[in-house]
Amino acid sequence: MPKFFVDPHIIFVVLDRYYNFMSKQKTNEFRSPRGTHDILPEEERLWDKIRQEAKEISGFYGFGRIDTPHFEHTELFTLGTGSVTDIVTKQMYSFRTRGGDQLTLRPEGTPPIMRAFFEHGMFNLPQPVKLYYIGQFFRHESPQRGRFREFNQWGLELIGEDSPVADAQVIQIFFVFLREVGVKNAILEVNSTGCQICRPRYRSELVAYYRPRLKGLCKDCKDRSRQNPLRLLDCKEEKCQIVRRGAPETLDHLCDNCKNHLKLLLEFLDEVSIPYLLNPYLVRGLDYYTRTVFEIFVGEEEKEKPKEVSVDSQKRGEENPVKEENEAPPESLTSKRLALGGGGRYDNLAEILGGKTVPAVGGALGIERIILALKAQGYKVSEPAKPKTFFVQLGELARKKSLPLIEELRKARVSVAESLGRDSIKSQLNIADKVGAEYALILGQKEALDGTIILREMSSGIQEAVPQEKFIDFLKKKLKK
Secondary structure (H helix, E strand, O other): OOOOOOOHHHHHHHHHHHHHHHHHHHHOOOOOOOOOOOOOHHHHHHHHHHHHHHHHHHHHOOOEEOOOOOEEEHHHHHHHOOOOOHHHHHHOOEEEOOOOOEEEEOOOOHHHHHHHHHHOOHHHOOOOEEEEEEEEEEOOOOOEOOEOOEEEEEEEEEEOOOOHHHHHHHHHHHHHHHHHHOOOOEEEEEEEOOOOOOHHHHHHHHHHHHHHHHHHOOHHHHHHHHHOHHHHHHOOOHHHHHHHOOOOOHHHHOOHHHHHHHHHHHHHHHHOOOOEEEOOOOOOOOOOOOOEEEEEEEEEEEOOOOOOOOOHHHHOOOOOOOOOOOOOOHHHOEEEEEEEEEEEEOOOHHHHOOOOOOOEEEEEEEHHHHHHHHHHOOOOOOOOOOOOEEEEEOOHHHHHHHHHHHHHHHHOOOOEEEOOOOOOHHHHHHHHHHHOOOEEEEEOHHHHHHOEEEEEEOOOOOEEEEEOOOHHHHHHHHHHO
């Protein structure tokens, strides 16, 4: 056999490239988990704006902030949210503690707040009790546009009021907020799922309609037909939506009380000019909803203009006051829509959790969804304010004196930037020029000993020495000019 000679230098080069490649692979090994995301400093400005607006609007309307734990006992959600909902059966992050407790990262905000309402005796407070929250929630969903496994919501809960004006107020606050932060063309979809009196008859008719059509449904819907038939209307599978088109509608089966509740809600919405559309197939995915359910969307590209429903027909005394015959079906709303949030009335949740019956209504908006809508509509994040001054130091003594002087500037509310780790005055002045500072405050060894500081005007290069005890007042006068 012929003998082959391999140059050791070639072996060294190949191995070196291999180790370089592997080291690069390792630096990219750790990434944020699937379905999560980092909020970087430049985007935090928009997040802060949204959070602050939510806090101010919540406070104006009398909602007090509540923060519940990030995890709760699992049974709170299996009972409250519903044991056969997608959230409970597919999406919860549950775990058992070393002590044997079965806990779940909160997938939504309403059951924990109702738990806190009873635990802390809030039923003894003047009713209604108005609460809001801003925080993280967790669902094991398939990540897609605007949908994450760890996500942020701002939510409102109004507990202890059964009037439809409460439903309208929650919806109105969400629309006021969306207008304030700059979201355009938001539209409301609303429906009534009835109550314990009228819902059983509707449920029976729905089951009768779907029974001969089960073969054409997806696997989930076949299970829902046995466990929770109303959820058949909530399926997003195309073949299930085709079957749904002929299904009986909730609006045709409401009792007089539920019909009147919806009628009054629509009148309130008309008074505050909120654009809405009655969607007779809207039920949402949670078991505790009664009567009002709603979702808020923003559309990117319309197929045809949604037809708004008015209560004029109600005022004329027509037979069917809560539905128009020519109403556009939900499939024709928009080809590309983004759901910003939703909610509804949950009068039976307190009883489900073992308490006494307490009427309540609430909802939540997804903050990631709002930011996505703003960006899609061309919203530009404002640039951070440029620092007025830049602190330049030279020498160890000057560096030590820098810290208390910078603190004096903070107390005087004068913005300042610095690069205390650098030793070169030239490099520090170059940074001061790049960040757009108006004045450089120069402290060297001599100034540290003399108790002075040099103020340098960056635009002209003119500089003068000022006593350290007077430099704040002197600087403020310069900045005013």
